[in-house]
Amino acid sequence: MGVTRIVGAILRGPEDVAPEAWIVDGRLTYMRPAGAVDETLAGVVLPGLVDMHCHVGLDPGGAVEPDLALKQAFVDRDAGTLLIRDAGSPSNTSFLHDRPDAPRLIRAGRFIARPKRYLRGYAVEIEVDDLVDEVVRQARAGDGWVKIIADWIDRDGSGDLEPLWPGAVLAEAIAAAHSEGARVTAHTFSRDSIDPLLDAGIDCLEHGTGMTEAHMSRAALAGVPVVPTLLQISQFESFAALAGDKYPAFAARMRHMGQRRFAHVRAMRDAGITLLMGTDAGGTISHGSLPDEAAEWVAAGLTPAEAVAASTWSAREFLGMPGLDEGASADLVVYAEDPRADVSALARPLHIVLRGVRVGP
Numbered sequence: 001m002g003v004t005r006i007v008g009a010i011l012r013g014p015e016d017v018a019p020e021a022w023i024v025d026g027r028l029t030y031m032r033p034a035g036a037v038d039e040t041l042a043g044v045v046l047p048g049l050v051d052m053h054c055h056v057g058l059d060p061g062g063a064v065e066p067d068l069a070l071k072q073a074f075v076d077r078d079a080g081t082l083l084i085r086d087a088g089s090p091s092n093t094s095f096l097h098d099r100p101d102a103p104r105l106i107r108a109g110r111f112i113a114r115p116k117r118y119l120r121g122y123a124v125e126i127e128v129d130d131l132v133d134e135v136v137r138q139a140r141a142g143d144g145w146v147k148i149i150a151d152w153i154d155r156d157g158s159g160d161l162e163p164l165w166p167g168a169v170l171a172e173a174i175a176a177a178h179s180e181g182a183r184v185t186a187h188t189f190s191r192d193s194i195d196p197l198l199d200a201g202i203d204c205l206e207h208g209t210g211m212t213e214a215h216m217s218r219a220a221l222a223g224v225p226v227v228p229t230l231l232q233i234s235q236f237e238s239f240a241a242l243a244g245d246k247y248p249a250f251a252a253r254m255r256h257m258g259q260r261r262f263a264h265v266r267a268m269r270d271a272g273i274t275l276l277m278g279t280d281a282g283g284t285i286s287h288g289s290l291p292d293e294a295a296e297w298v299a300a301g302l303t304p305a306e307a308v309a310a311s312t313w314s315a316r317e318f319l320g321m322p323g324l325d326e327g328a329s330a331d332l333v334v335y336a337e338d339p340r341a342d343v344s345a346l347a348r349p350l351h352i353v354l355r356g357v358r359v360g361p
């Protein structure tokens with residue numbers, strides 16, 4: 001087994017930089033090994049990027065074949081994403097765990113929604129009374145996460161965003177997931193589902209576009225992070241246009257939330273919420289978009305350093321996964337420039353190393 005030497009700035013944390021490290025047998029060490037060095041990589045080194053909201057095994061039509069799911073995972077990997085929390089998939093992508101060349105994947109099982117209350121072909125569709133049992137089923141099928149659709153347009157009712165589940169049922173379901181050792185995250189666009197989710201002990205919020213300042217304070221205090229998915233929210237204008245005259249309240253709400261997205265994400269940051277980065281790739285967003293999502297954060301007025309932390313150290317800590325620690329698997333990306341100075345550097349990785357092996361283009 002060869003030894004790879006890494007020199008430059010190895011960013012173990014926002015304030016923790018090492019000048020030199022080695023990869024031995026796929027693992028990272030800061031103690032100089034005895035063997036000869038086969039290869040030296042130089043640059044600014046980040047832990048493998050984390051996409052907190054990425055649907056491997058999904059495309060606009062729903063579930064995809066394993067070959068395509070693998071291709072999606074490779075596209076993510078080649079953009080530097082070496083750890084994915086999938087935030088729901090209609091496909092069983094557990095075969096990716098056996099692929100050493102695929103990014104690490106933390107699956108959330110299938111999306112859980114009610115009939116006609118989410119995108120067709122994506123979710124397991126159940127009635128309210130079945131939520132607790134279904135959450136337990138998906139907790140057992142996934143890798144420690146469950147994904148609930150908390151709100152969606154109610155075309156047969158108000159014609160606006162409405163919660164899918166009564167608060168008491170949500171609370172029972174989330175408690176059941178926790179008993180299974182799983183955490184729960186929720187798709188939420190609306191204002192009305194946030195308090196019931198927080199009351200129920202939700203572990204993470206996706207999108208969070210309907211959050212008020214009071215919601216933001218609550219989430220910050222409870223330590224519940226938000227994955228803001230700015231690329232997705234930039235599409236709200238087109239969702240509004242599609243809803244058009246038929247659902248005017250929904251269209252107006254979506255348009256408003258889309259337009260205010262930059263100010264809204266800054267307000268979340270200012271409220272003290274932990275923001276984690278996710279692309280929402282798989283439906284309409286392309287895989288491999290994490291550098292683009294990071295650029296959106298900076299366009300919104302967050303700092304490049306915040307964008308980097310949200311896609312590396314903070315996300316890994318929240319998921320319970322190691323970063324550039326002594327003895328950890330060497331999952332890292334090397335850049336010529338520091339992405340904390342210029343976020344566009346994330347789109348130009350020099351080297352991508354997964355499980356100690358050079359991968360990527």
Ligand SMILES: [Zn+2]
Nearest residue numbers: 053055087280
């Ligand atoms: Zn999504």
